[in-house]
Amino acid sequence: MPPRSPLPQRHGLDAAWLRTPDNDPARPAPWPTMRDFLSGRLPAAAPVEEMLRAGEFVDKAGHPWTGEEPYRPNAFVWFHRERAPEPPVPFDVEVLAADERVVVVDKPHFLATTPRGTHVTESVLVRLRESLGLPDLAAAHRLDRLTAGVLVLTKERRYRAAYAGVFQTGDVHKTYEALAPLDPALEFPLRVANRIEKRRGSLQAQVVDGEPNAETLVELVESRGRYGRYRLTPRTGKTHQLRVQLAALGLPIVGDPLYPAVLDVEADDFSTPLQLVARRLSFTDPIDQLLRDNESRFTLEWPDDAR
Numbered sequence: 001m002p003p004r005s006p007l008p009q010r011h012g013l014d015a016a017w018l019r020t021p022d023n024d025p026a027r028p029a030p031w032p033t034m035r036d037f038l039s040g041r042l043p044a045a046a047p048v049e050e051m052l053r054a055g056e057f058v059d060k061a062g063h064p065w066t067g068e069e070p071y072r073p074n075a076f077v078w079f080h081r082e083r084a085p086e087p088p089v090p091f092d093v094e095v096l097a098a099d100e101r102v103v104v105v106d107k108p109h110f111l112a113t114t115p116r117g118t119h120v121t122e123s124v125l126v127r128l129r130e131s132l133g134l135p136d137l138a139a140a141h142r143l144d145r146l147t148a149g150v151l152v153l154t155k156e157r158r159y160r161a162a163y164a165g166v167f168q169t170g171d172v173h174k175t176y177e178a179l180a181p182l183d184p185a186l187e188f189p190l191r192v193a194n195r196i197e198k199r200r201g202s203l204q205a206q207v208v209d210g211e212p213n214a215e216t217l218v219e220l221v222e223s224r225g226r227y228g229r230y231r232l233t234p235r236t237g238k239t240h241q242l243r244v245q246l247a248a249l250g251l252p253i254v255g256d257p258l259y260p261a262v263l264d265v266e267a268d269d270f271s272t273p274l275q276l277v278a279r280r281l282s283f284t285d286p287i288d289q290l291l292r293d294n295e296s297r298f299t300l301e302w303p304d305d306a307r
Helices: 034-041 048-053 124-132 157-168 240-250
Strands: 016-019 076-079 095-099 102-107 148-154 171-181 192-199 206-208 214-224 227-234 278-282 291-295
Touching: 016 206, 034 048, 034 076, 048 240, 095 291, 102 291, 124 148, 148 157, 148 291, 171 240, 192 240, 206 240, 227 240
Parallel strands: 148 278
Antiparallel strands: 016 076, 095 102, 102 148, 171 227, 171 278, 192 206, 192 214, 214 227, 278 291
16 A cells, blocks of 8 residues: 555545556666656656646655656655546435444435546545545445445544445445336245356456355335336345346346446436435444444336336
8 A cells, every 4th residue: 555645635536646666676777767657657648748847746755756867666656637527417415424433325326436437526435525525535335336325434544444344244234125127927035146257348247157156135025017116135245236136037127227238328318327226224333333224315216117
């Protein structure tokens, strides 16, 4: 892990960093100067020269790199990346509960939990760092970008490990709700256990042969015409677990652009939210041992032909 950034956050985003590699003293340095290192490591489109002139690359003490310095091994370079424009997600983040340690929110559909890939500023973490004035805010766990519902974040670094540990060890009770088709051949409640893997570069995760690593209790709560409202209680947290398992049952969640088939959806199309909500989340607080229990207020939208 790098030392703490000498640069403040910009628009709720931490500074990026690079570390120069070790080099063998018996061999010539891999780059003559720090300018050569930065030009070689950053994308060709990065305005390295402009950023050097503006003093936007700094060392771990916050002193600007000029680029003229001889290459230095094991050196940190901190800087802020230019961010590509993102379509604004037109939904608000509602705070359900907050105290000195955590913030519990109702995450809307389409908003990423944390900055990732092309979804950076349009994430819960970045929005709340700015709106709440909490630069050390961090997510204790994650929800898929397309999933709405209860999300827990920690306010300070000293609390991160304790709350993240609750989710990593599975000492938390989660229930989800989803709308999906009905299949009269299936009997509920149904316990689904299979093996899910997501290969690098693939948008979809898949059910594969092998020892199960994903388990969910599926219960049918309500039915309307060809559709049902399901309560999902996962015991594990694999990527896209609920979406993959329901699709594998022949019950793809309403509004899912990935399962069973990948659909071409424009980045600014927010018209068809995935009908999946992290409805309720409860756990024993690792600091004061009190019960935390929060419920999402999002409603599911039945299809027009659910009669």
